[in-house]
Amino acid sequence: xxxxxxxxxxxxxxxxxxxxxxxxxxxxxxxxxxxxxxxxxxxxxxxxxxxxxxxxxxxxxxxxxxxxxxxxxxxxxxxxxxxxxxxxxxxxxxxxxxxxxxxxxxxxxxxxx
Amino acid sequence: xxxxxxxxxxxxxxxxxxxxxxxxxxxxxxxxxxxxxxxxxxxxxxxxxxxxxxxxxxxxxxxxxxxxxxxxxxxxxxxxxxxxxxxxxxxxxxxxxxxxxxxxxxxxxxxxxxxx
Numbered sequence: 051x052x053x054x055x056x057x058x059x060x061x062x063x064x065x066x067x068x069x070x071x072x073x074x075x076x077x078x079x080x081x082x083x084x085x086x087x088x089x090x091x092x093x094x095x096x097x098x099x100x101x102x103x104x105x106x107x108x109x110x111x112x113x114x115x116x117x118x119x120x121x122x123x124x125x126x127x128x129x130x131x132x133x134x135x136x137x138x139x140x141x142x143x144x145x146x147x148x149x150x151x152x153x154x155x156x157x158x159x160x161x162x163x
Numbered sequence: 164x165x166x167x168x169x170x171x172x173x174x175x176x177x178x179x180x181x182x183x184x185x186x187x188x189x190x191x192x193x194x195x196x197x198x199x200x201x202x203x204x205x206x207x208x209x210x211x212x213x214x215x216x217x218x219x220x221x222x223x224x225x226x227x228x229x230x231x232x233x234x235x236x237x238x239x240x241x242x243x244x245x246x247x248x249x250x251x252x253x254x255x256x257x258x259x260x261x262x263x264x265x266x267x268x269x270x271x272x273x274x275x276x277x278x279x
Contacts, residue, residue, distance in 0.1 A: 086270070093256050093258075093270040094258075094268075096268075139207070149260070151268055
């Protein structure tokens with residue numbers, strides 16, 4: 051069945067460091083891919099998404115490219131800030147499975163000044 | 164973007180009592196809403212899929228008699244934790260997809276339940 055695998059955290063970076071959070075997926079069809087962010091004590095917010103191969107989603111300096119050949123959707127940011135400290139979830143949704151969402155386990159990021 | 168609101172954002176109750184959590188889509192209609200439970204190590208567990216006007220679909224291992232879900236309208240779903248016990252203490256999050264979507268899920272702010 052469909053699934054998402056995320057790199058385990060927690061991840062701790064210094065401010066202005068480069069961030070990569072790996073995400074790979076398993077799906078038999080053509081899923082849409084998402085990154086959600088959860089700030090402390092809050093629900094999840096959509097960070098970015100991509101709906102087909104080679105699409106690049108971007109928002110707030112974060113980017114992720116839909117790579118069908120490697121079944122990956124890695125999240126990157128060139129220079130992180132303290133305010134980026136949160137938990138990041140990779141997810142997929144596929145029409146074939148009724149658009150049910152499958153989430154990764156989440157990666158906690160802490161950025162220190 | 165679309166807004167999903169949950170209420171209450173936190174609640175403390177005594178063991179044995181029931182607690183109701185509301186999930187509302189404020190500016191769109193949602194045929195389907197989803198209820199998640201989030202455990203301390205962050206992972207989201209899908210509890211059930213709530214369909215407007217019909218019975219909820221529960222995931223394996225979730226007690227439907229304990230976690231009552233009602234989706235009475237296109238903008239409101241409720242989760243009632245019946246006879247709550249300390250092990251039910253958790254962060255509960257709802258989400259919704261706009262009617263006619265595929266498309267993204269919109270999440271509520273979450274509700275922190277603490278059972279004493």
